[in-house]
Amino acid sequence: MVMPAYNAETTLRRTVAELDRRIVDDIVLVDDASTDQTAAVASKMGLEPIRHEHNLGYGGNQKTCYRRALELGADIIVMVHPDYQYTPRLVPAMASMIAYGTYDLVLGSRILAQDTIASGMPRHKYVANRVLTLTENVVLGQKLSEYHTGLRAFSRVLLAALPFDRDSDDFVFDNQFLVQAVAAGARIGELSCPTRYAADSSSINLRRSIRYGAGVLRTCAQYRLNRHGLRHYPYLDIDPALSLARPGGTPAGGQPDAGAGKPTGTAGRSS
Numbered sequence: 001m002v003m004p005a006y007n008a009e010t011t012l013r014r015t016v017a018e019l020d021r022r023i024v025d026d027i028v029l030v031d032d033a034s035t036d037q038t039a040a041v042a043s044k045m046g047l048e049p050i051r052h053e054h055n056l057g058y059g060g061n062q063k064t065c066y067r068r069a070l071e072l073g074a075d076i077i078v079m080v081h082p083d084y085q086y087t088p089r090l091v092p093a094m095a096s097m098i099a100y101g102t103y104d105l106v107l108g109s110r111i112l113a114q115d116t117i118a119s120g121m122p123r124h125k126y127v128a129n130r131v132l133t134l135t136e137n138v139v140l141g142q143k144l145s146e147y148h149t150g151l152r153a154f155s156r157v158l159l160a161a162l163p164f165d166r167d168s169d170d171f172v173f174d175n176q177f178l179v180q181a182v183a184a185g186a187r188i189g190e191l192s193c194p195t196r197y198a199a200d201s202s203s204i205n206l207r208r209s210i211r212y213g214a215g216v217l218r219t220c221a222q223y224r225l226n227r228h229g230l231r232h233y234p235y236l237d238i239d240p241a242l243s244l245a246r247p248g249g250t251p252a253g254g255q256p257d258a259g260a261g262k263p264t265g266t267a268g269r270s271s
Contacts, residue, residue: 140223158184
């Protein structure tokens with residue numbers, strides 16, 4: 001389990017308390033130069049936080065998370081925000097969807113959950129989410145309910161195949177990562193995810209939301225241009241030698257992957 005943290009001292013304990021440690025072998029928490037006591041709280045909880053000396057941004061934080069998870073040998077990586085907006089109780093279900101070879105990537109969808117607006121999602125964000133998701137589905141040829149959730153699970157094979165270090169250090173990182181996954185032919189699944197909205201949950205302001213929306217549309221355009229050979233974008237270069245795992249644990253055109261198809265917490269490792 002990886003946790004990109006920024007000013008999460010008041011919610012970190014609640015988030016970790018809901019995590020089933022029988023499933024997760026390692027917790028990687030990266031503190032992106034918080035101005036509060038996030039790193040100190042994490043240390044008191046027995047975690048070993050990685051702390052950025054300077055704020056690298058949401059995308060920059062995730063890059064550190066994923067590099068560390070790969071170094072630890074994780075077979076399945078689940079990202080949960082430590083602001084307690086997304087419940088860690090869904091981690092076992094999401095991990096199992098990957099462990100048994102069904103998907104390469106699983107998203108916790110707020111849109112599939114009941115009463116999204118009643119649960120606290122601002123109406124303007126809900127509308128923007130639906131408009132951007134419709135656009136992305138058309139451009140990318142997908143049928144996802146949303147692309148903007150912060151609750152995500154990946155197989156090691158997929159994570160190793162994607163050049164995520166080339167992605168933005170800002171919030172559009174999430175979207176670029178999904179576009180890379182689509183370009184790699186990843187099998188993407190979704191799970192209904194109730195979400196908590198409160199004052200201590202992280203959120204971006206209107207100006208950054210607009211910038212994020214523009215970045216999503218720009219990423220869509222880059223995907224199409226790159227796919228048709230009209231422009232080249234290095235972050236969309238997927239190494240064909242790094243095959244994705246297929247049903248039954250067999251990578252496309254390769255030998256069975258050692259971590260595929262094995263329930264997490266038994267034969268493989270999970271972060």
